[in-house]
Amino acid sequence: MEARSSGVVAATGVRRTFGKSVVLDGVDLFVEPGEIVALLGASGSGKSTLLRVLAGLDEDAEGEVRTSGSKAVVFQEHRLLPWKRVADNVALGVRGKDAKQRTAKALEEVGLDDRGRAWPSELSGGQSQRVAFARALVREPELLLLDEPFGALDALTRLKMQALFARLHEAHGFAALLVTHDVDEALLLADRLLVLDGGRIAEEIKVDLGHPRSVDMDGFATLRRRLLDLLHVPTET
Numbered sequence: 001m002e003a004r005s006s007g008v009v010a011a012t013g014v015r016r017t018f019g020k021s022v023v024l025d026g027v028d029l030f031v032e033p034g035e036i037v038a039l040l041g042a043s044g045s046g047k048s049t050l051l052r053v054l055a056g057l058d059e060d061a062e063g064e065v066r067t068s069g070s071k072a073v074v075f076q077e078h079r080l081l082p083w084k085r086v087a088d089n090v091a092l093g094v095r096g097k098d099a100k101q102r103t104a105k106a107l108e109e110v111g112l113d114d115r116g117r118a119w120p121s122e123l124s125g126g127q128s129q130r131v132a133f134a135r136a137l138v139r140e141p142e143l144l145l146l147d148e149p150f151g152a153l154d155a156l157t158r159l160k161m162q163a164l165f166a167r168l169h170e171a172h173g174f175a176a177l178l179v180t181h182d183v184d185e186a187l188l189l190a191d192r193l194l195v196l197d198g199g200r201i202a203e204e205i206k207v208d209l210g211h212p213r214s215v216d217m218d219g220f221a222t223l224r225r226r227l228l229d230l231l232h233v234p235t236e237t
């Protein structure tokens, strides 16, 4: 265990029950600095529950969870405050006299430098999610916890946001735990995949595909098939 003491996330024996139902039954999970880990699993397997535990949003879980450094969470829905302008929503994540400058930089990084004075209701779904990323980034987190952050977006916007995420990661080097049910997304973005099943991490797959990645590169289809098998998804119809 010593070698892993520098992890951004070190969780051991995480257990969460709701009444008689055991959702997490001894989860061990480590995330190294700068690493992108995708968390997959069937619907109801406990992905969001685990993410909430790691985010410190669930006080009723058992087990040991250590996270180091600052963290930020991005959910499927943007959760912007409708009564605050875009820039003020982003600025919620920062304090100090350079807050304004950092807010402007974060908005620029997500491609919305000209929308700071807009209201959230004036933005598209994709733009709103960009603001959610800016609000997370402005804290300069060491760890991003992402719960289906692209899940509510149309296919094209989703691809653009995945590319944006990859660029942001390259620029900032944060570690990320990405909950997703999209196998291609996991394979495009993550260094390592974890499959949650039966309340535990049932599989771990290292993604040695290099960067940049695309769905038609060598090795992608093989990993994809393996992952779909693990998720019990038929690959032929």
Ligand SMILES: Nc1ncnc2c1ncn2[C@@H]1O[C@H](COP(=O)(O)OP(=O)(O)OP(=O)(O)O)[C@@H](O)[C@H]1O
Pocket (backbone or CB within 6 Å): 018, 023, 041, 042, 043, 044, 045, 046, 047, 048, 049, 050, 181
């Ligand atoms: N607050 C709660 N009270 C009772 N049961 C809950 C609660 N939160 C989650 N559960 C149950 O825990 C199980 C896991 O839910 P969770 O949302 O973590 O799954 P998931 O893997 O994220 O699913 P999905 O992919 O569908 O989002 C489900 O059976 C769900 O009904």
